[in-house]
Amino acid sequence: MEQQDHEMKTFFQSNTAKMMMVGFLTLVLLIPLFFVQDLITERSQRKQEVITETTSKWGGEVFCYGPMLKVPYYDNTTKQLQTAYFFPDKLTTASEVKMARTLKRSIYKANVFSAAITFEGQFATPDFSALSIPAENIHWEETQIVFQTTNINSINSEVKVNVNGQKIAFEPVASSKPNDTIATLESGRFPATQLAGKTFKMELNYNGSHAISFVPVGKSTKATLHSDWHSPSFSGYFLPSTQNASPNGFQATWQVQHFNRPFNQQQFGPLPDLSKYAYKVDLITPVDEYQQNERASKYGFLVIGLTFLVFFLIQTLSKINIHIFQYSMIGIALVLFYALLISITEHSSFTLAYAIAGTAIVSMITLYAYSILQNRKFPLLIGGALSLIYAFLFVIIQLEDYALLVGSVGLFAILAAVMFFSRKIDWSK
Known part of the structure; x- marks a missing residue:
């Protein structure tokens, strides 16, 4: 019995179990992300209704x-x-x-x-x-x-x-x-x-x-x-x-x-x-502000997945344990970015709203990572990686004809970087 308990405990502490839990959490976070997308659609429809009513008088x-x-x-x-x-x-x-x-x-x-x-x-x-x-x-x-x-x-x-x-x-x-x-x-x-x-x-x-x-x-x-x-x-x-x-x-x-x-x-x-x-x-x-917000939210799964991947690699390399609850807090913060983005955009430009919402979320996650990892090197690495992800996403949103090309090249570069930094990790543990 003690041996079974030990094996179970060992399994849940293994990289495989952690990857499964992080992957499942990523899928769960799609639910609030869909709610945010519905909010964007609802606000866009509301705008069209108001514009139609306003212009009908003119x-x-x-x-x-x-x-x-x-x-x-x-x-x-x-x-x-x-x-x-x-x-x-x-x-x-x-x-x-x-x-x-x-x-x-x-x-x-x-x-x-x-x-x-x-x-x-x-x-x-x-x-x-x-x-x-x-x-x-x-x-x-x-x-x-x-x-x-x-x-x-x-x-x-x-x-x-x-x-x-x-x-x-x-x-x-x-x-x-x-x-x-x-x-x-x-x-x-x-x-x-x-x-x-x-x-x-x-x-x-x-x-x-x-x-x-x-x-x-x-x-x-x-x-x-x-x-x-x-x-x-x-x-x-x-x-x-x-x-x-x-x-x-x-x-x-x-x-x-x-x-x-x-x-x-x-x-x-x-x-x-x-x-x-x-x-x-x-x-x-x-491309109005709601179309830009909609395009940004469609990349939400990618942003959440890449951010979790960065945390997971740092956790594996630093041997510091990050609890699934802490992953959940980080994921909720990433979803909150899109709610902040649409709400600020309605009162300013999309570019300004993106800068404010991105800075707020990157700062919060970086400070939270500092409290978890208890050093400066890895939180700064996380903050820099997250900033690059949001900058990459912003470039794709602004592009129309070359969005697919730039997105494909960018993902290729990200995959190459992940393969490089994870090449020496022992996944058998």
């Missing part, structure tokens, strides 16, 4: 579809009055987007913009030959100009189109679709001969946020967009033909011909939803 995403001609006609087949839509023969769009200011609510900030948009172009004579509609069935005198857009409550200019010096006003039309975010604006009725072959010009001023997009309805569409925002993201069905971005802003141009699009210049029947064929610019923040 103006949301700007979307423009038009202008276009709407001509009613009588269909002999259905015996009903139908509608045909004709897009411009030429359309030029020029947009000047300026970041107006930063809206702040509580600790959250939202970037909003003001957009001045000019539409210029020319309508061709509407052609009904595809349907063989008799001329007497076409209600030319009831022609209207139609324009679809979002955020009509954020338009801070007159909505009028100038056709050869004649200004034609628009009125909103109630939508039959519930929760429809796209509003339809229609002009008064007039003969189509007043527009066919003549140039038009339309100027709109918006308050908006997040993004701006246009449907290239012109048979030949040319568009330019200039902004003082430094981080554009081009998306949608068409990418710009040219773009030039700098820290002071960007400029982009699009050129779209009718054969580049999967829709015709004439649309007979209800006006189709062509929003999926729009070209779009998102005015994004490349």
Whole structure:
């Protein structure tokens, strides 16, 4: 019996048992780490909710579809009055987007913009030959100009189109679709001969946020967009033909011909939803503080594992016993780093928060190691190693294109160092 007790005691004092306990503790610490990650996700969602609510009062995403001609006609087949839509023969769009200011609510900030948009172009004579509609069935005198857009409550200019010096006003039309975010604006009725072959010009001023997009309805569409925002993201069905971005802003141009699009210049029947064929610019923040915190927390398991590995190697080399409770305190401190990081970040920058939280945790663990090891050499080694780990992690977080490469090379170097320092350890004891 005494021999069994001695063997059990010897086993629990062996390096194998200590490694198993430290490994199990590392897995257990994933539980509070997951809670911290959930906290980061919750705070990020809360930020998006507040920003959405705040920007909705200023103006949301700007979307423009038009202008276009709407001509009613009588269909002999259905015996009903139908509608045909004709897009411009030429359309030029020029947009000047300026970041107006930063809206702040509580600790959250939202970037909003003001957009001045000019539409210029020319309508061709509407052609009904595809349907063989008799001329007497076409209600030319009831022609209207139609324009679809979002955020009509954020338009801070007159909505009028100038056709050869004649200004034609628009009125909103109630939508039959519930929760429809796209509003339809229609002009008064007039003969189509007043527009066919003549140039038009339309100027709109918006308050908006997040993004701006246009449907290239012109048979030949040319568009330019200039902004003082430094981080554009081009998306949608068409990418710009040219773009030039700098820290002071960007400029982009699009050129779209009718054969580049999967829709015709004439649309007979209800006006189709062509929003999926729009070209779009998102005015994004490349990596916000919550994304950086989320990326940092994903490396939490690595930080805990490497820190425990340093302590375990020092324990083995120095022959000083470190209790599993002391490992637990160190692990909890490492998890607390991410809670400190997210809480400080919300009131400052990520870099400053990382420096404060990292310094606090490294200092606390170094002092705790000094009380355990009772010398200066090993605690300073631990503090230096932990500082290098956090610095390495910070570099990876800041990198985007080279994060995987730098991370792989760094881990290779760490593994090589561990193999070097542990090469003479007798693991049989």
